[in-house]
Amino acid sequence: MDLDHWREVAQSIWRHKTRTILTAFGVFWGIFMLVALLGSGAAMKNGAMGMFKDDAVNSVFIYGSRTSKPYKGLKPGRRIQFTMEHLEALKRAVPAIDIITPRKRVDYDTRVNFGAEQGTFDVRGVLPDYAYIEKTILTEGRYLNQKDLDERRRVALVGAEIINVLFKNAADPEVQKLDPIGKYIQIAGVPFKIIGTFKDIGGDRELRRIFLPVTTVNEVFDPSPYFRTIALTTHEGYPWEEVEQQIIQQLSKIRRFDPEDSSALYVRANIEEFQRVQSLYQGINVFIYIVGMGTLFAGIVGVSNVMLVTVKERRKEIGVRKAIGATPFTILSMILKEALLITGVAGYSGLIAGVGLLSIVRNSGLETDFFQNPSVDLSIAGLACLVIMAAGVAAGYLPAKLAVSIKPIEALRYE
Amino acid sequence: MIELKNIRKSYPLGTHSLVVLEHFQLTIQEGEFVSIMGASGSGKSTLLNILGLLDDYDSGEYLLAGNLMKSLSEAQAARYRNQFLGFVFQSFNLIPFKRAWENVALPLQYKKTPRRFRKDMAMEALDRVGMTERADHFPAELSGGQKQRVAIARALVTEPQVVFADEPTGNLDSHTSHEVMDLFSSIHQQGKTLVIVTHEEDIAQRTDRLVHLSDGKIVEDIRYEKESSFGSPTKPKPDAAPQLAGSESK
């Protein structure tokens, strides 16, 4: 590569610097907008997706409700509930199911106290695997285990907020100092040993929960074998739409209700909402690309136009160059290099400015739950580089063609 | 060196075309110093453009150093122009945003001469025209005569075999014109073939041979005495006898 070619290019651009800077601004702005918008889009998506981090992406909650249609001689208005046997039958029938656990609520507002400190909290009976479905994060102690279940132990996994209420913020300074693990709390008057504490990114509401072995709940609070909520996760590779149909079909067989009866069951699959939000942000991304590319295209047209004017002004110079031995290819590459240099410098400045803006936003605490980690990933930066190069070639194409078509005799005739 | 056989050249003009040269014959030997004169519109520039491979012709044959120059691609013509031919124009045609030496070095860049030699070669060419002191000046900072010297250096830097000049003194006063002609004479003495178009009798008389055009035809082809160019290059002989009969212009 001949350095002088690039020096020449820089030289001739420098002659029209004001004009060049003004038009190159279009390209700068186009890339800047593209990067800033994509970063903001990513941040909004990160915010929205953050809401799904709370529970496992593949988690499903099934709530039994009341039938609204008669079925095989059964009257409408029946309550749909499940037992462990139903749950096992469902898992056997639907191979896509991974973890499955009941969720048996004692009460939303169960009174819980430790000595004088008390509050009302949400107490639920579950299997040990439930922790995975809700993505509870153990902070101290241990999770529930199979032995707790088998022996119907009176043990409790307690949310961080409850620990705050009963211990950390207790009126008695002696209580504040206690390690909650191993202490007994009264749940509706029944003593339970704290075996672990947890946090959860789902928010305060989820930190006001107590998980007990479901078998203990049956023994202590509610002798009925029935529960109304099933939580499960699915294996990867099974399309959710099909799995959902299978689950509804099986449950309708097991619990005898019309599979078309939409009020018998309520099924909430995290993945559905995940996909919905994902496709929403894909739509937003497409929109951003259209806006960004449109701006960039306007920039390219601007550069191309100015270069056309410049080439016309330089007719004579180009004619002279040809007369002293410049080949059409030399002229072509000279003009293309000018376009590439203008759009390249402008484009990369835009890229850097855009990335810079995003990192300023990131580091300035402007982030909220709905706007998190605004950034463009490497593949987008790479794409932007390709786009900049393509923009350069596109901007230079017509001016270069015009320059090549200039005949030296015509250029030299105007004397 | 140059042989034109039965050349025809016309320019398309709307529906019909304007024939400028027809059955045109001209031979120029290596080392000749030729001037071309003629009234405006007689076809001098047309002829020079064909000779300089800046323009194509309709029919006939043009042999340059024995090679047939016919329907060359633009790239081929550019290569010949770059390596065999040099050009000097009436309006100098230096590139305004390049320094004198950069203008001179430009043909070397197109010739793909390695970078490290270019500046030295350009300075050497500037030295031949006495312009080394102005090497770093931009064209706008030079007088007409100085610009034309730089342009001549640019034409010489690639060591061409033939140099063409279309009215090289047309924009210069008579004193400067003669200085430029001194330069051409010395280049000629170094063995180059030179063809210049001019309107001025006294310029033409400083060459070896005068080709007089009228309406695209050679009406006069005068060879001046050898010594006028080889002896003292400064003193032309205004009363040199024409070798061909023909109408005198001006």
Ligand SMILES: Nc1ncnc2c1ncn2[C@@H]1O[C@H](COP(=O)(O)OP(=O)(O)OP(=O)(O)O)[C@@H](O)[C@H]1O
């Ligand atoms: N590109 C062109 N298209 C059409 N006609 C042309 C073109 N170039 C030259 N001509 C015509 O051809 C004829 C010869 O032109 P040319 O430029 O060769 O004359 P010239 O002898 O150089 O004149 P001058 O002394 O004024 O420079 C003129 O009639 C001119 O109008």
Ligand SMILES: [Mg+2]
């Ligand atoms: Mg002319």
